[in-house]
Every structure is written in C-alpha cells, then in structure tokens.
Amino acid sequence: MDGDADDLDQLDDVQRELEDLRLENRIFKSYYERHASEVAEVDEEKRKTTNRQRRRQLPTVLTIEQKVEIGVHEQEVAHKDLEDTKRNSEKLIDTLKAVLEETDIRIADLKKEAYEFKRDIVVGAENMRTGNTMAEKVIRYMEDKLRQRDAMTEKLRLKNTTLKGQLQKVEGQLRQKDDMGDALHYIDFHQLQIENKQYVSRIEERNDELLKLKMTTGKTVQALNTLKNLLHQRLAESEWLSKEIRLRTETLSKIKEENGAVATEITAERRAKKKLGQHKADTQEMPNVDDYIAQKATVYQLQSYLANWERKVRNIDAVLRSSPPFPKRVVPTDSQSAWPFYMIYRLSSWHEHCLKRMHTRCC
Structure with missing residues (x-):
C-alpha cells in the first residue's frame, strides 16, 4: 500500500512537471515567434564567425537568468497587450455609448416629428366638413421637411469641406516635416513627441467632454419630452377648467336671476299678506x-x-x-145712503x- 501511494505521488509530480514544461514551451514559443527576425540575424552572424567558434558546443538548456528574462519580457508584453485591449475596449465602449446616445436622440427626433405630423396633418389638416385630409397642408408640410433636410445636407457638406481642407493642410504639414526630417535634431523629435502627447490628451479630454455633452443632450431631450407631455396635460386641464368656469358662471347668473325673481315674489307675498292682515282686521266686527x-x-x-x-x-x-x-x-138722486x-x-x-x-x- 505504501508503494502504491509513493507511485501516485511520483505520478502527480511528473504531471505537474509536464504542465510546467508545457507552459514554459508556450512562453518560449511566443518569445521566439516575436523575435524570429532577431534570431535569424543572430544565426547569420554566427555563420560568419570562425570555425573554432562554430565547433564550440552551444548550451541546450536555458539558464535560470535567461528563463527569468524571457518570463519578465513575456509578462511585460502580456501586460502591454492587456492595456491595449483595455484601451481599445474603452474606446469601443465610448463609441457604442455615443452611438446609443445618438440613437436615443434620433428616436426622440422621430417621435417629435411623428407628433408634429399627427398634430399638423392627421388632426390639424382634417377638413371639419368632409373629414378628409387637405392635400395642400400635406404638401406644405413635406416641402418644409425637405427644405430642412436640404439645409442640414448643405450644412454637413460645408462642414465636410472644411474638415477636408484641414486634413489636407495637416497632411501637407506632415509631408513637409517628412521632407525636413533629415534636418531635424533629437530635441525637435522630443519636442514633437511632447506636443503629440499634449494633443492626444487634449483630444481625449475633448472626446470625454463631447461624450458628456451627448449624454447631457440626451437627458435634456428626454426632460424636454417629459415637460412637453406635462404641458399638454396642463393645457387640457386648463381648457377643461375654462369650460367649467364658463358653465359655473352661467349657472351663477341664472341663480342670481332666480334669486331676484324669488325676492320679488317674496316682496309681493309680503305685501299681499299685509293687505290680508289689514282686511282681516277690518272684517273682524262683521256678522257670522x-x-x-x-x-x-x-x-x-x-x-x-x-x-x-x-x-x-x-x-x-x-x-x-x-x-x-x-x-x-x-151721487144718486134718490138718496145719499145708496152711494156706498x-x-x-x-x-x-x-x-x-x-x-x-x-x-x-x-x-
């Protein structure tokens, strides 16, 4: 049993050594592929050496210092690749964010255009008598949109022309610097490198500011749309309140008129009551x-x-x-007694x- 355990331990050690050797081989292979041109130059120089140097036996195993140097070099290369990948990823993320912001702005513009089209054409251009959309307003709306697009196209064309001019100017300066490269000194190159770093940092700052401005613009557009919706709601409430105020005013005027009529009737009834009281007082002594x-x-x-x-x-x-x-x-003649x-x-x-x-x- 102890022998089997020792064999298993030895097998594990051998497997670990194999993994280490594979890792070293991958690192050495990467280093060799990256420095293949330098190795070819070294081989060419070795061919030109003397026969005695050729017969000298070269070492077949790398020393610890060489392995450490190769490992450190590969680590630096890997770290540099990681930094480049990280930088490219950040640029890609910034680009995608800018594209998303631009997409949001475009979506907001499309929603605005759809709302304006519905307001001006679908609802505003409808004939109240026939219920059909008036073609004149539709044509006028389309012509306005086309004029806006033409103005935007002209603006972008002018901007493109300006950028092309700047690009040609910069390319001319670069060609001039390339032509004068032989006359430049180390100090000039060093100064150009410093200026290049400054310009690169400024460009990055401007890109960051541009990204922030785009994000701020997107938020502003969203806030503007929210405020527009709130404004439409408030306008609808204002119209409803105006109608309610008008109805309440009419009702109040009618109530005032009715109150005046009721007051007149009350006055007439009081007078009639007073007259009835006087008549009752006058007729209290009359017979039953x-x-x-x-x-x-x-x-x-x-x-x-x-x-x-x-x-x-x-x-x-x-x-x-x-x-x-x-x-x-x-009077009877015979006698007065016969008269009756x-x-x-x-x-x-x-x-x-x-x-x-x-x-x-x-x-």
Missing part, C-alpha cells in the same frame, strides 16, 4: 257667515217680491192706460174688466 247667508237669502227673497210687485204695478199701469177712465163720482153700494158695484165691474184685460194680455 250663517247670519250673513240668512240675511242674503232674505234680501234675495225681498228683491224677488219687489220685482213681482213692480211687474204687477207695471201691468196695472198698462191696463189703466188702455182701460176706460175711472167713473166719476155720481153704488161705488162697490162700479169698482167690482171695473175690477172685473181689468182682470179680463190682464188675462188677455198674459195669454
């Missing part, structure tokens, strides 16, 4: 209703009697006017005659 009705019935009955008697009197007057004259008083009987006879005959005439007229 039953007595008043009985007296009124008596008055009507007496008026009926009076009318009957007046009618009778009129009839009698008519009969008297149409009848022979009333006999004169004649004679008058009764004459009155009875005259009365019968009148009754006949009345009966004839009535029938």
